[in-house]
Amino acid sequence: MLTFTIRRLILAVPTLLFISLVIYSLLEFAPGDPMANMPLTIPDEVKQQMREALGVGQPIWISFPKWLYQFFIVEPLVLIDGIFGSTFSEGQQRIISWQTRSPVMDIVAERLPQTLWVVGTAYVVAILIALPIGIYSAYRQYSVFDQAGTFVAMVGYSVPPFFSGVLVIVIFSVNLGWLPSIYDTTLEVVDWETFKLQLKQMIMPVMVLALQITSQISRFMRASMLDNLKQDYVRTARAKGMSEWTVVMVHVLRNSMIPVVTVIALGIPSIFGGAIITEQVFKVNGIGQLLITAIQANDLPTVQTLTFVFAILIVLFNLLADVLYGILDPRIRYD
Amino acid sequence: MTDATNATIGEKMPEAPARGRWADVWRQFRAHRGAFWGMMFLVFITLFVTVGPLIWPHDPTALDIRSKDMRPFYVGLFAGEDSNVKWSWEHPLGTDNLGRDLMAKLMLGGQVSLAVGWVAMLLALFLGALIGVSAGFFKSLDGPLMRMTDLFLALPLLPLLLVMMLLFREPLRATFGSETGTFILIVVVIGITSWMQTARVVRGDVLALKEREFILAARSIGTPSSKIISRHLLPNVMSAIMVSATLGLANAIITESAISFLGLGFPPDFPTWGKLLSDATSRLQRFPERVIWPGVAISFTVLAVNYMGDGLRDALDPRIRGR
Numbered sequence: 001m002l003t004f005t006i007r008r009l010i011l012a013v014p015t016l017l018f019i020s021l022v023i024y025s026l027l028e029f030a031p032g033d034p035m036a037n038m039p040l041t042i043p044d045e046v047k048q049q050m051r052e053a054l055g056v057g058q059p060i061w062i063s064f065p066k067w068l069y070q071f072f073i074v075e076p077l078v079l080i081d082g083i084f085g086s087t088f089s090e091g092q093q094r095i096i097s098w099q100t101r102s103p104v105m106d107i108v109a110e111r112l113p114q115t116l117w118v119v120g121t122a123y124v125v126a127i128l129i130a131l132p133i134g135i136y137s138a139y140r141q142y143s144v145f146d147q148a149g150t151f152v153a154m155v156g157y158s159v160p161p162f163f164s165g166v167l168v169i170v171i172f173s174v175n176l177g178w179l180p181s182i183y184d185t186t187l188e189v190v191d192w193e194t195f196k197l198q199l200k201q202m203i204m205p206v207m208v209l210a211l212q213i214t215s216q217i218s219r220f221m222r223a224s225m226l227d228n229l230k231q232d233y234v235r236t237a238r239a240k241g242m243s244e245w246t247v248v249m250v251h252v253l254r255n256s257m258i259p260v261v262t263v264i265a266l267g268i269p270s271i272f273g274g275a276i277i278t279e280q281v282f283k284v285n286g287i288g289q290l291l292i293t294a295i296q297a298n299d300l301p302t303v304q305t306l307t308f309v310f311a312i313l314i315v316l317f318n319l320l321a322d323v324l325y326g327i328l329d330p331r332i333r334y335d
Numbered sequence: 336m337t338d339a340t341n342a343t344i345g346e347k348m349p350e351a352p353a354r355g356r357w358a359d360v361w362r363q364f365r366a367h368r369g370a371f372w373g374m375m376f377l378v379f380i381t382l383f384v385t386v387g388p389l390i391w392p393h394d395p396t397a398l399d400i401r402s403k404d405m406r407p408f409y410v411g412l413f414a415g416e417d418s419n420v421k422w423s424w425e426h427p428l429g430t431d432n433l434g435r436d437l438m439a440k441l442m443l444g445g446q447v448s449l450a451v452g453w454v455a456m457l458l459a460l461f462l463g464a465l466i467g468v469s470a471g472f473f474k475s476l477d478g479p480l481m482r483m484t485d486l487f488l489a490l491p492l493l494p495l496l497l498v499m500m501l502l503f504r505e506p507l508r509a510t511f512g513s514e515t516g517t518f519i520l521i522v523v524v525i526g527i528t529s530w531m532q533t534a535r536v537v538r539g540d541v542l543a544l545k546e547r548e549f550i551l552a553a554r555s556i557g558t559p560s561s562k563i564i565s566r567h568l569l570p571n572v573m574s575a576i577m578v579s580a581t582l583g584l585a586n587a588i589i590t591e592s593a594i595s596f597l598g599l600g601f602p603p604d605f606p607t608w609g610k611l612l613s614d615a616t617s618r619l620q621r622f623p624e625r626v627i628w629p630g631v632a633i634s635f636t637v638l639a640v641n642y643m644g645d646g647l648r649d650a651l652d653p654r655i656r657g658r
Contacts, residue, residue, distance in 0.1 A: 015486060015489055018486055019486070019489060019490060022490070023498075027498065154369075154638060154641055154642065155638065158585070158634055158637040158638035158641050159630075159634040159637075160589050160592060160593060160630075162592070162609075162613070163612065163626075163630035163633060163634055166619065166626050166630065167630065169619065170626065269491070272491075273493040273494065276494070276497075276597075277596065277597070280596075291494055292497070295498065295501050295599070296598070303501075307491055307495060307498060310491030311489065311491050314489050314490075314491055315489050318489065
C-alpha cells in the first residue's frame with residue numbers, strides 16, 4: 001500500500017510541473033501591461049523601471065523558475081512564519097498582484113474561507129441527500145420514486161447554475177421575499193439572530209450547488225447499488241436468513257460505496273470550478289469571484305496563481321481518490 | 336442471398352421482414368419516451384431558431400423606443416384590463432429597454448448558441464476519435480497519447496477557458512472581425528478542452544475490437560491500416576461516439592452560456608442565450624421574464640439532448656435492446 005501511494009505521489013510531480021508550465025506559458029502571451037492603469041503623467045523611463053521592478057519582460061527561462069521558487073518555497077515559508085511566528089521568509093520576494101500590489105496569497109487567504117464555507121456545506125448537504133436517494137432508487141428500481149429521482153437528476157445536470165441561481169432569486173427573494181439575494185460576507189455570527197441571518201443567506205447558494213452535485217452522486221450510487229444487488233453474495237446473505245436491512249445497508253452498501261467514494265473525491269475540485277459561477281450569481285466574494293475580477297483587470301500573477309491553485313486541488317484529489325480506491329478495494333493494489 | 340439459401344434448404348422463413356441493426360436501434364430509441372420527446376424538442380427548437388426569424392415580423396436589432404419595456408402577454412392578461420401593465424400581442428414575450436422584441440432576440444441568440452454547440456461538439460468528437468483511435472490502434476502511440484489525455488484531464492478547465500478567452504479574444508477579433516473571431520475562439524476553446532472523455536471511450540473500444548477475428552481476417556488479406564480503421568473500426572465505435580456526441584453537445588451549450596454569462600463571450604449587443612440571461616440579471620426585480628425565457632431555452636435544450644443521449648445509450652446497447 002505504501003509503495004502504491006508513493007508511486008502515485010511521484011507521478012503527480014511531473015503532472016504538476018507540466019500544468020504549471022502550460023498555465024505560465026499561456027499567460028506569457030497575454031497582452032496585459034501592469035502599467036496600463038497608471039496616470040499618463042508618469043514618464044516613460046519611470047514606467048519602464050516600475051515594470052522591471054514587477055518582473056515584467058524577463059525571458060521565460062528566468063521568470064518561470066523564479067515563479068516556481070516563489071510558489072513552492074517562499075509562499076509555504078510565509079505560511080510557516082504565520083503559524084509559528086518564525087522569520088524564514090524575511091526579505092524574500094513574494095508573488096505580487098498587479099491590481100492591489102499586495103501578495104496574491106494574502107488575498108487568496110482572505111477569500112478562501114467564504115468559498116470553502118459555501119462549497120463545503122454544499123458538498124456535505126449534497127452527499128447527505130444523494131446517498132439515500134441513490135440507495136432507495138436502486139432498491140426499488142423502476143418504481144415511481146426511482147423515475148422521479150431519475151427525472152430530478154436529469155434536471156439537476158441540465159439546468160446550469162447561473163439559471164437555477166437566478167431562478168431561486170426570483171422566487172425566494174423577489175416574489176416571496178424570504179431570503180436575501182446577496183451573500184453578505186461581513187456578517188459575523190455572534191448570537192442567535194446573526195446565526196439565523198447567516199443560515200438564511202447560505203440556503204440559496206448551497207442549494208444551487210448541491211442540486212448539481214446531488215444529481216451526479218445519486219446516479220452513481222444507484223448504478224453501483226444495482227450492480228451489487230444482483231451479485232451472488234446478496235442471495236447467499238438472504239438465504240442465510242439475514243434481515244433485509246442488514247443485507248442492503250451492510251453488505252451491499254459497503255461494496256457499492258467503493259466507486260462512489262472515489263467519485264466523491266474526484267468531484268471536489270470541479271466543484272470549485274462550478275463555484276465560480278455560483279459565487280458570481282450570489283455575489284459571494286470567494287476565490288472564484290477573485291479569479292473573474294483578476295481576469296477582467298488583466299492581473300496576470302493573480303490569475304496564474306489561482307489557476308494553479310485549482311490545478312493543485314485537482315491533482316491532489318485525484319491522488320486521494322486513487323489511494324482511497326486502493327484502501328477500499330484490495331484488488332486495486334498491485335504492489 | 337441468405338434468404339435464397341434458406342429457401343432452398345427449406346428452413347422455416349421468418350415471419351416478419353428482417354430488420355437491420357439501425358431499424359432496431361430506432362425502434363428502441365422511439366420506445367424511450369424521454370429520448371423521443373427530447374428529439375422532438377430539439378427539432379422544434381432548431382426550427383424555432385432557423386425558420387422562426389423568417390416568419391417572425393420583428394428584427395432583433397430594430398430599436399423602437401416607443402414600445403420599450405413591454406411585459407409578456409401572460410403578465411398583461413393576469414393583471415386584467417384596467418391595470419397599467421404595458422403589453423401587446425405585437426410582442427408576446429415583451430421587449431427590452433430599447434424596445435427590441437424578446438422573441439426575435441431569443442431566435443437570434445438560439446442560432447448562435449446552437450451553432451456554437453454543434454460546431455464545438457463536432458470538433459471535440461473529431462479530436463477525441465482521432466486520438467482515441469490512434470492510441471488504441473497503434474501501440475507505440477498509446478502511452479504518450481493517454482498520458483497527454485490524463486494531463487488534460489488534470490487541467491482546471493473552467494478557469495483555463497476563461498483565461499484563454501481573455502488572451503486570444505483581441506488578436507482574433509482583429510483578424511476575423513469581432514463576431515466571427517469570437518465564434519472561432521469559443522468553438523476552438525470548448526473543442527480542445529472537452530475531447531478527453533471521447534478519446535478514452537473510443538480507445539477502450541478500439542483496444543477490444545482490435546483483437547477480434549474480423550480484424551485479423553482483414554489484416555491477413557493485406558488490408559492497409561488506414562482501410563482497417565475507416566472500414567472496420569470506425570463503424571464499430573460509432574455507437575460510443577454518438578453517445579458522447581450528445582453529452583458533448585449539452586456540455587458545449589452550457590459552457591458557451593457560462594462564458595457569456597461571465598461576460599467573456601461574444602461582444603455586447605450580440606445576443607446568445609447566455610448573454611441575454613446575464614444582461615437581464617441587473618433588472619431582474621422588475622423584468623424577471625427576460626431572465627427566465629433564455630434560461631428556459633438553455634435548460635430545455637440541454638435537458639432534451641441529455642435525454643436523447645440516455646435513450647441512445649439504451650438503444651445502442653444490444654444487451655438492453657431486446658427487452
